[in-house]
Amino acid sequence: MAKQKISKKVAAAIINSLGAGVVPRVGLEYLAVGREKEMQSLLQNLNDIAEGVAAFRFLIGNYGCGKSFMLQLLRHRAIEQGFVVADADLSSERRLAGTNNEGLATYRELMSRLATKARPEGGALVSILEGWINKIQQEVAKETGMHPNDDGFDDRVETKIREVVQYIEDLVHGFDFGSVIIAYWRGYRSDDEQLKSAALRWLRGEYTTKTEAKAALGVRVIIDDDSWYDYIKLIAKFVAEIGYRGLLVLLDEAAQICQIPTTVTREKNYNRLLAIFNDTMQCKAEHLGVFVSGTTNFLEDPHRGLFADAAWRRRTKESSFVTKAKVQEFFGPVMRLYPLTEAEILTLLQRLVEIHALNFNYEQTLKIDDLKAFVQEIVNRLGAQALLTPGEIVRDLISVLNVLYQNSGISFDDLIHGGDFQPTVAGQDVDEDIAEFSL
Numbered sequence: 040m041a042k043q044k045i046s047k048k049v050a051a052a053i054i055n056s057l058g059a060g061v062v063p064r065v066g067l068e069y070l071a072v073g074r075e076k077e078m079q080s081l082l083q084n085l086n087d088i089a090e091g092v093a094a095f096r097f098l099i100g101n102y103g104c105g106k107s108f109m110l111q112l113l114r115h116r117a118i119e120q121g122f123v124v125a126d127a128d129l130s131s132e133r134r135l136a137g138t139n140n141e142g143l144a145t146y147r148e149l150m151s152r153l154a155t156k157a158r159p160e161g162g163a164l165v166s167i168l169e170g171w172i173n174k175i176q177q178e179v180a181k182e183t184g185m186h187p188n189d190d191g192f193d194d195r196v197e198t199k200i201r202e203v204v205q206y207i208e209d210l211v212h213g214f215d216f217g218s219v220i221i222a223y224w225r226g227y228r229s230d231d232e233q234l235k236s237a238a239l240r241w242l243r244g245e246y247t248t249k250t251e252a253k254a255a256l257g258v259r260v261i262i263d264d265d266s267w268y269d270y271i272k273l274i275a276k277f278v279a280e281i282g283y284r285g286l287l288v289l290l291d292e293a294a295q296i297c298q299i300p301t302t303v304t305r306e307k308n309y310n311r312l313l314a315i316f317n318d319t320m321q322c323k324a325e326h327l328g329v330f331v332s333g334t335t336n337f338l339e340d341p342h343r344g345l346f347a348d349a350a351w352r353r354r355t356k357e358s359s360f361v362t363k364a365k366v367q368e369f370f371g372p373v374m375r376l377y378p379l380t381e382a383e384i385l386t387l388l389q390r391l392v393e394i395h396a397l398n399f400n401y402e403q404t405l406k407i408d409d410l411k412a413f414v415q416e417i418v419n420r421l422g423a424q425a426l427l428t429p430g431e432i433v434r435d436l437i438s439v440l441n442v443l444y445q446n447s448g449i450s451f452d453d454l455i456h457g458g459d460f461q462p463t464v465a466g467q468d469v470d471e472d473i474a475e476f477s478l
Contacts, residue, residue: 045069050398057391058437060430064160067112069390073383074109077376080369081113081330085120088328089284093319097293097355098332100376103430106332109376110289113330117287118159123167123278125149126289134296135311136264137304142311143244146267149288150243164242168223171281175199193228200224203280207273212266215258216273222256244270268315275327285326293333297343309348316354320372338373379429385410387429388436395440409451413439416455 049066056063063070071078084094098106110126117124127133127148134141152161157170176187179195186192204217219238226234237255244262246252252261262270275286296312299305312331318324338345338355345351355373367375379387388410396403417432439454 045394045397047398050394053391053394054398054437057433058441060434062107062111064111065115066394067108067115069394070108070387071112072387072390073379074105074112074376076367076369077109077374078112078116080374081109082116083370084328085117085122085284085287088122088287088326089120091279091325093322093324093326094328094330095316095319095372096328096330097338097373098330098376099335099338099373101335104376104378105429106376107291110291110330110332114154114287114289118154118156121156121284122287123163123274123283123285124154124287124289125152126154126291127152128292129290129295130292131295134299134308135315136307140264142264142267143262145290146244146262146270149271155283164239167278167281167283168220169227172196172200172224172227174282197221197224197228203277206280207276210273210276211269212260213273215260216270216277218258219256220277268311268318272318272324272327276325279326285328287328287330290329290331293331294337297333297337297340305343306348309345309351313348313350316372381414384414384429384432388413388432391433391436392440395437395444399444401444405451410436412452413455 045066049069053063053066053069081096084096088094098109100106114124114126127145129135129145132141133145133148135145136142150164153163153167154161155163155167157163158166175196176192179185179192179199180187183192183195185195200221204220207213208217210216219241223235223238223242226232226236226238234256240246241252241256241258241261244267246255246261249259249261252258260266271286271288279285296305296308299308315329319327319329336344341347345355357371357373367377385407389407392403392405392410413436414432417435439451442454443449443451
């Protein structure tokens with residue numbers, strides 16, 4: 040870790056995020072510990088998606104095992120490799136289906152968080168469209184020797200745009216999707232901001248009536264709670280046609296589905312998820328990856344989880360060969376994430392000590408034996424049977440480091456062995472959303 044160069048900006052982002060109990064969106068490569076086989080499996084999925092195959096994976100584990108971290112690390116790797124990535128946390132307002140447009144709300148969140156290498160923080164829809172248009176303009180100029188202001192230049196550009204649109208028109212809702220893409224181009228071509236805005240509103244799922252959409256764009260459909268996934272497939276196909284490697288959709292906190300109190304609504308969400316699963320696993324979608332994280336209860340609960348449905352149980356239950364051999368399976372639809380080992384946790388803590396020192400510009404003096412004593416003290420105080428996850432250990436360590444930095448007269452040993460040191464434990468002083476961040 041010490042040999043890796045990390046900027047002050049990234050160090051600050053890591054410390055601030057982890058101290059607040061959330062997964063950092065930058066610098067994840069400095070924190071990746073003990074997940075090499077899991078990540079290699081996910082990277083193989085990226086290779087398949089780039090070749091036109093679709094993929095679907097569940098990341099399953101208890102709170103604190105690192106599901107959110109793995110999704111964000113995958114997001115980072117995919118963006119670096121040239122994918123378009125969209126991520127969203129499911130909640131009571133954002134589901135896969137519902138009676139109050141909860142599915143559409145998830146789609147809108149995904150569209151607002153579209154990210155590319157040029158726009159890694161999200162909001163990339165405009166840059167995707169205009170970057171593609173600029174690329175076509177450059178191709179036309181190179182092929183013809185024409186300039187953008189020459190007569191006929193825009194017509195040639197539109198011809199190339201229509202060639203791409205033709206590839207998606209045969210998909211469900213593809214004709215209307217293509218019509219909106221052409222409308223955006225025409226708004227771009229004529230500096231018609233109103234037309235461009237209308238096209239973006241439609242693509243983001245912001246029209247609420249077909250009448251309004253028809254008046255603005257001449258299309259007869261809108262993206263709604265029943266059709267939003269069809270448009271995810273269209274976007275995946277579209278971005279692949281214009282030069283990206285594909286589209287990744289990352290859905291965190293799927294346990295929210297398990298917690299839906301109404302059986303009908305819960306089953307409606309599971310049925311929508313099953314349709315997405317079947318589509319991707321049967322390659323009815325192209326250049327699309329869907330990665331969903333959830334707790335063990337989300338998968339296995341016999342009354343509210345996926346296992347409550349025979350179709351889901353058949354698709355997601357591990358082979359008896361895997362369970363009897365007590366080995367981990369990395370390439371099936373379900374990837375189970377288990378806690379880090381003590382050695383891996385210590386490696387992580389060492390890295391965090393170095394990052395904290397870099398962030399606050401001081402010479403760190405803690406040794407590996409100090410960190411071992413820190414972990415042991417937490418175990419002693421909470422008890423061997425306590426739910427001890429890296430997330431809580433990380434938050435406690437950062438708090439300790441902050442106190443030591445601000446109080447030069449306090450020693451590390453005195454602080455962690457003192458009567459006022461109260462470790463955090465999942466489900467006690469931290470809610471589940473915070474506990475979930477951990478590595």
